[in-house]
Amino acid sequence: MKLWIRIFLSILLVSLTTLLVSSVIIINRNHLSNLKQEQDRSLNEFEFITSSIGNNMDFTASSIDTMVTLLNRYGNYYAQRGIHLMFYKDGQYLYNSFTEIEQDAYDKLLSVKENTKMLQVFEENGKHFIMVSGLPVDQKTVFLYAREINEIYTAREISIRLTVLLSFGLVILLGLLSYLYSKWITRPIHLLQKGAVSISQGDYSVRIPGTKDEFNDLAIAFNKMASAVENRTQELKDRAKELQIFIDDLSHEMNTPLTSIQGYAEFLQNANASEEQRIKAAGNIRTQARRMKDIYTKLMTLTLAREHKPDIAKVNVNNLLSDLQDTFDVMLKDHNIQWNTENHLTDLHIDRTLIHMLLSNLVKNSIQAMPEGGRIHIRAYKESSKPVIEVSDNGIGIPEDKIDQVIKPFFRVDKSRSRKTGGAGLGLSICKNIADIHNAQLSIHSREGKGTTIRIKFDYLS
């Protein structure tokens, strides 16, 4: 059963029950009190009347006829005042004008003992009578007294009716009030439910307003949850979009060499080509195949780097840098590039293979940025007690609006140029991955036409 219905019914039932129970108790007590009053009054009247009669009549000396006549007079007199008197002696009624109740009904009262009184309430045809019996005067004559006491019963009935009426009124009024109240109380629950439904239908922007009661904590928690869901969903959407772009780019990258390979293979098969043309065609196929392999290898590296558990060890920086120079020695000379190192560090805690790969990528990029020659400057130093390695060149630079995009997979600033030199556009994204693995920050600073500096800042104190 719904909460608001439970609250509503509870309020209603409790109030109703309280009213009814209190009313019943009060009415009852009232009635009993009234009854007692009537009883007392009856006994007093009986006492008074019988002693008055006893004083004015001589029951022992008078004859029956005299008594009857006198008693008649008394009977009539009092009957007019609402009090019925009956007199019984030696097995018969000397006077009895009380017709409302059958004589058999109050036979028991005739067996009253000396110096005692008997009192009983009788009901006949909806009317209530109180009857008293006693042997007040001569211990032989039974005096009977009867009086209608219907008022108190009527009063009780009126009270009961009033109670019923009030109950109805209460049910209606209270019903309305408690309905409104219980709805109001459960409003936060309703809001919460609406909020949850909204979220389940994809609207993550809904929030619950705070309240000043226990529901406030719940509202706060709910809002936090909604925010978290919203953020997570956005993250997932962004991730999915990124993935889609990656796949589009990848398929484009693969498509191009494939077109070449397919075309040249077809050419080799069916064209009436000269020897020179055939050699050229075959050469192109090899180049394109190598390029696809390169992309594939770089992609695997990218993926593996993400999964790879780094093999961190203490690496001597001088060794690292001289190894780097050795790797590129010939290429530097061929391209007329000056190589400079400035090392203020002793060791680095890194995965040597990965960092060598990272630095190689950066150096390769620098070489490609300076086809006419230039200068590469490698700096290793401490900044706020954290180690930093920088690779700078004075090459072609990166346009300011493209700096954020260069680390994205497959992105190339100038597509045709780098394709010629065989770049797949994956170098920097691999570097970023390697930096992430080391919890290091990779930042790019560049001025078009002036040069580029890539800075790797590690996150441990040395």
Next chain:
Amino acid sequence: MGHILIVEDEEAISDLINMNLTMVGHTGVQAFDGYEALEAVKSNRFDLCLLDVMLPGIDGFSLLEKFKDKRIPVIFLTAKSSLTDRVKGLKLGAEDYIIKPFDTLELLARIEVVLRRGGNSNDIFHCKDVEVRLDERAVYKDNQVIDLTAQEFALLEILIQNRNLALTREQLLEAAWGYDYMGETRTVDMHIQRLRKKLDWDNVIKTVYKYGYRLEVPKE
């Protein structure tokens, strides 16, 4: 045949297209970006332009508009199979499009169609002492009329249009007999035999071992 401008930034693909074009008798000029293309158009008259829409620098579609002004028919090459790109290109006035990776023969066939539309295809073919007039559907050897059946002529036409490129029997069957022809490829062999005999072209229509047949002529 046609003088064709190739605008494609991938050197390997540009070379490939050029080689194929020269094979079948067209002449090609290669441009590797939008600027080179515009320069080339200033000083040359082209019968057709093959345009890659994914170019560095100037966007391929805007180049398309420029070429349309100069009344150069354009077939654009696109790597993307997006419908919107294709529709956009055609709406901007390109004659046709072809998706990379493309089939060489298909590219050549489409070029042929566009050239014919522009009235630029060469209708007369010479080899040894044979002259073939494609629009008249007439063949002369030593100035004597040679009788060819309609089917033989159709086969001859395909070989001429794809000269110096080998075609498989299946390709010849489909091109000269039609898509839904249910016969065997032996009929191709028979027709080749007859053509060779009638035109004395035993050394012109070469059998390409394990592949098919090729009409070989010195390249122009």
